[in-house]
Amino acid sequence: MVRFAVVVAAVVLLVLAVIWGFQRRLIYLPDTAAVASAATVLPGARDVVLEADDGVRLGAWLMPAGEPDRGIAVLVANGNAGNRASRAPLARVLAAEGLTVLLFDYRGYGGNAGGPSERGFARDVRAAQRYLVHQAGLPPGRILYYGESLGAAVVTELAAEIPPGGLLLRSPFVDLAAVGRAHYPFLPVSLLLRDEYPLADQLGTVRAPVTVVFGADDSIVPPEQSRTVAAAAPMLKNLIEIPGADHNDPVLGHGPALVAAVVELADQVARTS
Template identity: 80%
Template sequence: MVLLVLALVWGFQRRLIYLPDTTAVAPAATVLPGARDVVLETDDGVQLGAWLVPPANPDRGIAVLVANGNAGNRADRAPLARALAAEGLTVLLFDYRGYGGNEGSPSERGLAHDVRAAQRFLTHEANRILYYGESLGAAVVTELATETPPDGLVLRSPFVDLASVGREHYPFLPVSLLLRDDFPLAEQLARVKAPVVVVLGANDSVVPPEQSRSVAAATPTLKNLVEIPGANHNDSALVHGSALIKAIVELADQAAR
């Protein structure tokens, strides 16, 4: 029986890790006036839906690449994009493969292809780029930053690696032995040269705050650690609240100097 359970976990683990909203997303302008729909092409041939959100005036001259967490789709990040655009930042929201009506199935390797397509697109839209990663997305943009450095990196609710956060939720399983996707975020930060900001919720029940603090401690280029009191993983204060937006804008201003 134990072997059967482990075999099932091995076979279906990605359904526990990735929780996509697979429905097609509405046109950008119906959700974010002025935004436009774009299509990203990955280097392994997958097409991804995305929204490019223009900045309000004055334009700070910097773009934010938003890498989502493991659930929902880009429409759920519209309030974040709206708040950042109001501060004069260009914003790219995109969906990974298997999310938001996109073809394919998510995996660590697949998401690495996806975020590179987003980064390539943004290089034609802005001279300076911040990477913003939310939870799982923090690992996605950290890996990208080791290869293609941004002007700044914001990690919201980051975990040390996928096994570490998995053990918090499945302490009865040999998570490290079973995982097919690693996302070794803290280890990869040692190779990141860009300035880094870590934002966490003090009451995060998905990624324990201790995990995010450990990520901050492992960051050689840490510029700021922002703890939002009382905030859980999906609370508005941590998703698009004023403290989060301020931390991103301050890093953008530093990058613009």
């Protein structure tokens, strides 16, 4: 019996060690191939290069606003999968509403050097914000941070340090451990995670208007987590639940309710900045 218990314990420890070592491969699902030029995928946009403070260079596209130009830019932080090309439809519809849009890929995505991590993504999103301020010439208060799923945590961390004009969180989670427990209730997720993304806690320090958009049938981020995030926002402007929408449905990616939420937040920023 003792020998059996020792064997079981050894197997459990081995499994946990494997999960510890390979967890980022489970969390981050990058499309690592180089992305085509902006002109090929998003006509009207131009290719730009961002540089993080550790020297990592990041591919990006800047989509200028259509007319009439609202004088507001949207910094888009992607979720954990794909690359910026899959966010082109969002940039297209937002630009048609008079918003400038910056799409970029994190390190390890879209042909960029490096590997994904919470600390690395924090550097990457700061490079995007710096570009909009210093190269595109937009005041910080006229930039909206838009975060999709994991990207919602990325822009919330940024907003806690560098306040935007407004913050839109699409399908946000409380923190990464909370999502992990929802999918792997049999694992000690909190003890295993190397990246934490404490979104809800950080949101409590953000002093900017916040809109939360989520799908009622989200199978990746439980809808109750998005509601909890909204409750943590000191300056919640709007909470929008899209009936029947799952995590990766187009209606949540670039649908009319989502676009209307971004435009409404941009109009509030324009009135107050």
